Amino acid sequence: MMRLRTRIGSWTLLPWVAFAETEKPNIIFIMADDLGYGGLSCYGSKTTKTPHLDKLASTGVKCLDFHSNGAVCSPTRAALMTGRYQQRSGVGGVITAKSHRNTGLPLKEWTLGEAMKEFGYATALFGKWHLGYPAKFNPIHQGFDEFEGFVSGNVDYHRHIDQEGYFDWWKQDKKADEPGYITDLITEDALSFIDRKKEKPFFLVLHHGAPHYPLQDRESPGFRVIGKGNRDQPKQKVDRKAVYSKMVEIMDEGVGRIVSKLEKLDLRKNTLIVFCSDNGPAPDGSSGGLRGRKGQVFEGGHRVPGIFNWPGRLPKGEVCQTPILTMDLLPTFVSMGGGEIEPKRKLDGIDVIKALKGATITRKPLFWKHGGSLAVRDGDWKLVVTVGKKKKQALLFNLAKDRNEVNNLSTKHPEIVGRLSLLGEQWVKDVTVDSPVSQ
Ligand SMILES: [Ca+2]
Numbered sequence: 001m002m003r004l005r006t007r008i009g010s011w012t013l014l015p016w017v018a019f020a021e022t023e024k025p026n027i028i029f030i031m032a033d034d035l036g037y038g039g040l041s042c043y044g045s046k047t048t049k050t051p052h053l054d055k056l057a058s059t060g061v062k063c064l065d066f067h068s069n070g071a072v073c074s075p076t077r078a079a080l081m082t083g084r085y086q087q088r089s090g091v092g093g094v095i096t097a098k099s100h101r102n103t104g105l106p107l108k109e110w111t112l113g114e115a116m117k118e119f120g121y122a123t124a125l126f127g128k129w130h131l132g133y134p135a136k137f138n139p140i141h142q143g144f145d146e147f148e149g150f151v152s153g154n155v156d157y158h159r160h161i162d163q164e165g166y167f168d169w170w171k172q173d174k175k176a177d178e179p180g181y182i183t184d185l186i187t188e189d190a191l192s193f194i195d196r197k198k199e200k201p202f203f204l205v206l207h208h209g210a211p212h213y214p215l216q217d218r219e220s221p222g223f224r225v226i227g228k229g230n231r232d233q234p235k236q237k238v239d240r241k242a243v244y245s246k247m248v249e250i251m252d253e254g255v256g257r258i259v260s261k262l263e264k265l266d267l268r269k270n271t272l273i274v275f276c277s278d279n280g281p282a283p284d285g286s287s288g289g290l291r292g293r294k295g296q297v298f299e300g301g302h303r304v305p306g307i308f309n310w311p312g313r314l315p316k317g318e319v320c321q322t323p324i325l326t327m328d329l330l331p332t333f334v335s336m337g338g339g340e341i342e343p344k345r346k347l348d349g350i351d352v353i354k355a356l357k358g359a360t361i362t363r364k365p366l367f368w369k370h371g372g373s374l375a376v377r378d379g380d381w382k383l384v385v386t387v388g389k390k391k392k393q394a395l396l397f398n399l400a401k402d403r404n405e406v407n408n409l410s411t412k413h414p415e416i417v418g419r420l421s422l423l424g425e426q427w428v429k430d431v432t433v434d435s436p437v438s439q
Contacts, residue, residue, distance in 0.1 A: 024120060024201040024337050025310065026271040028190075028258065029329065031080075031205075032251060033073065033128060033154075033212035035304065036281025038288025039248060043305050045286060048245040052256035056273055056309040061356050062319050066306025068279045069326040071295050071370040073153050074130050074437065076278040076326050077207075081111040081131065081142065083330030083347040085367065087428075090435025092369065095130060097152045097164040098229075103436045104132015105142065110345060112330045113143025116203040119339035124197075125149070126189040127182070127207035138173035144205070147172055148189050150182070154212045157182045158222035165228045181218050183210050183247070187254030191261050198265050201337070207278075208254075210247040211285065217246040244284045269311050272336055274329070277304035291405040297368045297375035297384055298405050308356050310336075315358060322355035323363055323377070365420075367427045371439050374428065376420040383410075383420035394421065 038044050042054040042062065069079030069086055078091035082105075086092060089109050094100075105111075113123050124146035125139045130153050132138075139147040148171050152162035158181060160169035169177050178185055190206055214223070214232045220243060224230050255275070262268040280294045280301040281287055292298025306324060308314055327349035334341055335351040355361045368375040372387035380400035386393050396410040396417050410417050432438065 023270060025313070026202050026204070026262075026267060027116075027121075027333055027336065028204045028271060028273045029206070029333070030255060030273070030275045031207050032248070032275075032277045032305075033207070033209055034279060034282045034285060034294055035211060035248065035277035036285040036287045036293065036300065037290050037303050037305060038286035039211070039277070039281060040252075040305050042307075044288050047241065048248045050248060050252040052252045052259060053275060053305075053307065056255070056259075056275065057307045059311070059316050060273075060307060060309030061314050063306035063308070063322075063324055064319050065321055065323045066276055066304060067302045067323065067325050067366075067368075068277060068304050069302075069368070071279050071297055071301035071368065073128075073212075073278055075370075075439075077129075077131055078105055079325070079327040079349075080329055081105060081113070082109050083112070083115075083327050083341075083345070083349040085327065085348050085431045087369065087431040087438065088348075088433065090433050091131070091437055092432070092435070093371075093437045093439035094153065095132060095437050097133075097162050097166070100437055101133045104134065104137030107136070107141060109142075111142045112333065113139065113203075113205075115143070115330060115334050115339070115341070116337065117143050117145070119334060119337050121201050121203040121337065122197045123203045123205075124189075124193050125205040125207065126193070127186040127205075128153075128209050129207070135173040138170065140172050146193065148178065149186065149207065150209070154209055154214065155182065156214060156222050156224040157209065157216040157220070159224055161224040161226060163224070163229060163231045165224065165226055165230070167226055181216075181250075183208060183250045183254060184218070187257055190254075190258055194258070194261050194265065194267070198267060203333070203337075208251050210251045211244050213282065213284075215240050215243045215247070215284065217243050217250065240284050272308070272310040272313070274309075275305065275307040276326070278326075280304060289404055295370060297370050297373045297386075299382075299399070299403060301370070302368055302375075314356055318358065320356055320358075322352065322361050323366060324352050324355065325349065325366065328352045365423050365427075367424065367431075369428065369439070374424050376424040376427070378420060378423070381416055381420065383417060383424065385421070385424065396420075 068076040070076040075086040078086035287300035290300035292300035365378040
């Protein structure tokens with residue numbers, strides 16, 4: 001490209017750089033479901049090959065301290081949508097297919113979709129919603145121009161039936177089938193959206209079902225039937241590890257197709273791509289050696305892969321060691337899109353652009369809660385309080401030296417246990433609201 005220099009006041013700028021600085025980037029946010037910290041090859045997996053996500057990490061910023069807000073699905077999604085701890089919007093637990101069919105993320109919440117629309121973006125969400133079953137809670141009523149996907153926690157990848165036996169595939173806020181394997185459908189919907197919206201800034205959210213159960217790849221048979229509850233295929237019928245890897249690899253293949261589309265349309269340089277998971281792994285996945293898994297507040301339950309890639313605007317091939325949570329994405333995306341959030345919104349999440357560019361950010365204490373278990377993190381210290389059938393246990397770890405939470409230091413540092421316990425109690429009081437899905 002020819003570089004013509006322009007003088008503005010005392011500044012000498014390259015015109016194309018000056019233009020790029022003021023142009024809103026497209027933002028594509030991709031979230032996997034139940035993918036643990038060790039689930040991608042760039043995070044150490046030896047059994048799953050993810051070349052396209054690996055390339056986004058090696059040419060962008062790979063986060064080593066990225067966390068889902070929740071240890072399970074709906075809570076993390078509520079935090080993503082609101083930029084606040086999920087307990088504040090009453091989604092402290094899973095919106096279950098069995099017991100919560102009439103509730104959802106309250107419509108009064110100011111959501112990520114609404115924020116991006118307000119700041120001039122065309123918005124779409126394809127894939128899993130899990131923030132309310134009734135049509136009134138559909139993503140199109142929470143700021144997304146377009147929605148295709150499912151509203152429950154998981155569907156049969158071929159038959160699109162949830163685990164309680166309800167058909168669950170939607171186009172906007174109406175049930176409508178679209179035959180196909182859901183990971184491919186989500187990718188196809190994304191490619192079509194990019195084609196249709198290429199002339200204006202777009203905000204595209206892809207919430208994959210993969211690799212959440214049921215364990216099914218493209219060749220696996222559909223098995224759920226309408227009107228009959230059924231979680232997964234009989235274990236003896238499936239090579240679970242092989243199918244699990246394949247599910248992640250198909251998702252990665254879709255990421256590759258999206259990157260190719262952006263390159264073909266000459267949109268890649270002006271598109272930020274972000275990837276993460278919504279919680280730690282189920283038993284078939286990998287936490288990469290971290291203690292615990294999905295449903296727990298040990299690191300394995302919430303430390304997940306996190307990748308940010310924006311050519312020329314974010315560092316290339318760097319790692320980020322600042323703790324980043326799902327709730328930080330709303331303020332970060334708004335900031336990257338050139339918007340400013342009014343102070344009255346009182347978000348818990350923060351804009352993490354500086355951290356992604358290499359600055360050290362000191363954060364306020366961070367909290368995770370699942371059922372009766374609570375984790376409090378302040379700097380390198382993490383307190384994990386678990387409540388068993390008979391006893392309450394408080395464990396203290398220093399994550400800088402012991403990321404896998406092996407050495408309990410609670411008896412050595414009772415004063416830190418006391419301080420973090422108090423912070424945890426105050427936080428629970430601050431964020432908890434009455435709700436059918438509070439935990
Ligand atoms: Ca999940």
